Every structure is written in C-alpha cells, then in structure tokens.
Amino acid sequence: MPRMSIQRIASSSSLPSACRGGVVAIGNFDGVHRGHQTVLERALAEADRRGVPALVLTFEPHPRTVFQPDVPLFRITTAPVRARLLQALGFEAVVEQQFDRDFAGQSAEDFVRRVLVENLGISHVVTGFDFHFGKNRQGGPAYLMEAGERLGFGVTLVDAFRDEGAEIVSSSRIRRVLAGGEVAEAAGLLGYRFTVEAEIVHGKKLGRELGFPTANMKLPAAAALRHGIYAVRLRRGDGTLHDGVASFGRRPTVDDDGDPLLETFVFDFSEDLYGETCSVSFFGFLRGEEKFEGLDPLVAQMKRDEAESRAILAGAQPLSPLDARMTFDQA
Structure with missing residues (x-):
C-alpha cells in the first residue's frame, strides 16, 4: 500500500492550493x-x-440518508475504508463534502460555479453517465458538458460497467449479495474482498474461556451482512495481516438477545488489540449462525470452522492489484 496517506478534506472550500487544477x-x-x-x-x-x-x-x-432518514442504509464502505481504497488506487485527495439539505438545495449552476470552479479549480471532471446534481436533480450530463465548454473545464462521462454476465455492477446489487452472505460473489463484483473497519472493543470474554479469544467489533446498525461464520483476514493499525475466522451475529448459544457483533478469532496470536482500529476482510462464508445444545458441541464446531478457514485462506490469491494492496500486502 502507498506509504503516504491520502488527504481527507471535509469541504471543497478547504482544498489545499497544491490540489487545485486537478482532475x-x-x-x-x-x-x-x-x-x-x-x-x-x-x-x-x-x-x-x-x-x-x-x-x-x-x-x-x-x-440517501439525508433524503430518507428513516430508511436504514447498509453502506458497503464507511468513509475511512473508502478513503483507503482510493489511496490504494492512487488518488492524492478525497473531498468528503458535507451533504445536507442546504447543500442539496443549491442550483446546478451554483454547484458547478462554486464547488467545481471556484473551490476546486478543476481542469477536468470524470463521472458516471447518469450523474445528476443541484436542486431537484436539475443538472445532468448535458448540463455538465455545456457548463464545461462555457467555464473552461473538460468533461468525461463513463458508461455503466457490466460484469462477465452482462449485468450492471451496482452498489445495491452488492448489498443484496452481502445480505445473503455471498462474500465470494461480492468480491467478484467489488474487485477486492469486502472489508469493514472498527475499533476493537471488550466483549464478555467467553471465547477466551473456551480457548478461542476474539477481537470484537461493533458494526453500524444498518450493516445487513448475513449472520454466520466467515473466513477472514484482519489488518492491524500498523499494517500487519493476520488470518482468522469470524462470527457475525447475536451468538444464539450463549447470548441470543445481544446486539450483532463481529467476533474474530485471530490464528496464532496472543497480543492485546483493545482500543485499536482494525479492518477485517471477508474471504469465504462457512455456515449460518446456529444454536448448539451446550458449549461442548459449540467448541467442536469452532474447531472445524478454524480448520476450514485456514484451508480457504491458505489457497487465497489476489483478485486484482487493488485486492493485493488491501488484503495481501503487509505495510
């Protein structure tokens, strides 16, 4: 992965002068x-x-969370993970423009003039063929191209991308796939392994008593990943990678009423991770969440899960240069 971190900028009005004039x-x-x-x-x-x-x-x-605040949105990538992906692709900066009703209410002309021309000083813009902007989505591809000719910047519109089955790859499609636990299929659509990131928090430490201590993460409430057991790879804040097996769900054998939690048993590892922000990448779905009749059968199944996860991860290969940077390359 690149050594220099991508610049994350909270507003187009805060763009450093060195980044002006860019694409x-x-x-x-x-x-x-x-x-x-x-x-x-x-x-x-x-x-x-x-x-x-x-x-x-x-x-x-x-x-979507501004226009439909009562409808939960499963974000595939939080802002920090998205920034890491953009960094791995080679971008120098990402402007994470605050989006609210006031911003959404500006006219298409104001968006072009204030955000793109005055604040960012762009020389060229690249976007999808269906990009709309401004109040009531009044600005579209034709408007953007006309504005570029008038205000002195170039415009490239990119058609929808279709996979090998001629289906359009979209975020909504990937959300449906992840909700079914099909993380391998999701990886084919993403071009890298689905990855989450969060702080490691304390749990009830039952895994430690059973011989399977876990690094626990609370994912966003809207995370609609299927509950179950997964082969995973954990990356620490220092960039080191560690294979493991993870459970996502409510732990029906021991704690059926708990909030969903991602619990990762990291193989051959004994260090303290509490308080660290780590990422977990998903390589394979092993099985759904089950309720066992006691702890002995649970432990026996956990040992089988560990063996299966080790086998999956031992044979894993990068899907792309981006996947290699995200889930294979040590810092």
Missing part, C-alpha cells in the same frame, strides 16, 4: 466497486496525461 472524479462511490473503478481509472489516466493532481469529490453522509 476530479465525482460520485458517492459506496463500495468503490468495479463499476466505480472504471470512472476512477479514467480520472487517474486523465490526471496523469495532464500532469495534474487526481482527486475525488464525494459526499458525507450518503445523500
């Missing part, structure tokens, strides 16, 4: 999936051709 990819990019990567790679290529910075303009929180 900007615009979108929500939830998942940074293979469809998004076609847009992002075009931006990187254009920035390289021009010899200018490569930037991403995205929005926080996700606009």
Whole structure:
C-alpha cells in the first residue's frame, strides 16, 4: 500500500492550493466497486496525461440518508475504508463534502460555479453517465458538458460497467449479495474482498474461556451482512495481516438477545488489540449462525470452522492489484 496517506478534506472550500487544477472524479462511490473503478481509472489516466493532481469529490453522509432518514442504509464502505481504497488506487485527495439539505438545495449552476470552479479549480471532471446534481436533480450530463465548454473545464462521462454476465455492477446489487452472505460473489463484483473497519472493543470474554479469544467489533446498525461464520483476514493499525475466522451475529448459544457483533478469532496470536482500529476482510462464508445444545458441541464446531478457514485462506490469491494492496500486502 502507498506509504503516504491520502488527504481527507471535509469541504471543497478547504482544498489545499497544491490540489487545485486537478482532475476530479465525482460520485458517492459506496463500495468503490468495479463499476466505480472504471470512472476512477479514467480520472487517474486523465490526471496523469495532464500532469495534474487526481482527486475525488464525494459526499458525507450518503445523500440517501439525508433524503430518507428513516430508511436504514447498509453502506458497503464507511468513509475511512473508502478513503483507503482510493489511496490504494492512487488518488492524492478525497473531498468528503458535507451533504445536507442546504447543500442539496443549491442550483446546478451554483454547484458547478462554486464547488467545481471556484473551490476546486478543476481542469477536468470524470463521472458516471447518469450523474445528476443541484436542486431537484436539475443538472445532468448535458448540463455538465455545456457548463464545461462555457467555464473552461473538460468533461468525461463513463458508461455503466457490466460484469462477465452482462449485468450492471451496482452498489445495491452488492448489498443484496452481502445480505445473503455471498462474500465470494461480492468480491467478484467489488474487485477486492469486502472489508469493514472498527475499533476493537471488550466483549464478555467467553471465547477466551473456551480457548478461542476474539477481537470484537461493533458494526453500524444498518450493516445487513448475513449472520454466520466467515473466513477472514484482519489488518492491524500498523499494517500487519493476520488470518482468522469470524462470527457475525447475536451468538444464539450463549447470548441470543445481544446486539450483532463481529467476533474474530485471530490464528496464532496472543497480543492485546483493545482500543485499536482494525479492518477485517471477508474471504469465504462457512455456515449460518446456529444454536448448539451446550458449549461442548459449540467448541467442536469452532474447531472445524478454524480448520476450514485456514484451508480457504491458505489457497487465497489476489483478485486484482487493488485486492493485493488491501488484503495481501503487509505495510
């Protein structure tokens, strides 16, 4: 992974002068999936051709949570994970523009003039063919291209990306796949292994008593990943990688009423991780969550899960250069 961290900028008005005049990819990019990567790679290529910075303009929180606050949204990538992915692709900065009703209410012309021209000073913009912006989505591809001609910046529109089965790769499709626990299929659509990131918190320490101490993470409440057991790889804050097996769910054998928790048993590891922010990447779904008749059969199954996870991870190969940087390359 690149040694220099990507710049995360909270507003277009705070862009450092060294980043002005760049090529900007615009979108929500939830998942940074293979469809998004076609847009992002075009931006990187254009920035390289021009010899200018490569930037991403995205929005926080996700606009859907502003317009539909009562509808939970399963975000495939939180802002920190998305930034890591953009860094691994080669971007210098990501503008995580605060998105609220006021921002959404500005006209398409104001968005172009204030955000793109005045604040970012763009030389070129790359976005998806269906990108809309401004109050009531009044700005679209034709408007953006006309504004570029009028205000002096180039525009590249990228068509929807289709997978090997000729289906469009979209964030909503990936969310459905993850809700079914199909993390291997999700990886094929993402181009890398699905990854979550959170602080390691204290649990009830039952795993330690059973011989399987776990690193516990609370995922966002809207995380709709299927409850079950997964082969995973954990990355510590120092960049080191460790294989493991993880349970995501409510622990029906011992704690059926608890909040969903991701509990990772890290193989051949005895250090204290409490308080560290770590990431966990999912390589395979082993089985659904089960309720056992006592702790002995639970422990026996956990040993089988460990053996299966070790086998899956031992044979794993990078799906792409991005996957190699995210889940195979040590810092």
